[in-house]
Amino acid sequence: MTDRSPHVVLIVEHDALLKSLTVDIMEDAGFVALQASDADEAVTILEARSDIALLLTSIAMPSSMDGLSLAHTVGKRWPAIKIIIASGQVRLAAHNLRKNSRFFLKPYHAQTMISEIRSLIGP
Helix, strand or coil: CCCCCCCEEEEECCCHHHHHHHHHHHHHCCCEEEEECCHHHHHHHHHHCCCEEEEEEECCCCCCCCHHHHHHHHHHHCCCCEEEEEECCCCCCHHHCCCCEEEEECCCCHHHHHHHHHHHHCC
């Protein structure tokens, strides 16, 4: 038994059903899942908490910035936070991502996503 707290994952997704499903997947995998509907809400959460290990964001969302801009902002302001960007419409090549970031094409396979998150932030 370990006394280590579970990793905190912030999920940013405007589609309520997909966000709820992703939260369930993260919690079933043992992560603490926070959720935001857009980038502005995500930044508010990031400014209020210091325990977020990973940002999982969709690219397309209604907000002052899209998921790519959010990922860029998080990379500059909170460089320790790992990032996963997901999209069903846009494909990103690995050379377009910063270190400790990954891209997933939607729909993604839950177990593949969990494995990738664990490789980024640990078990």
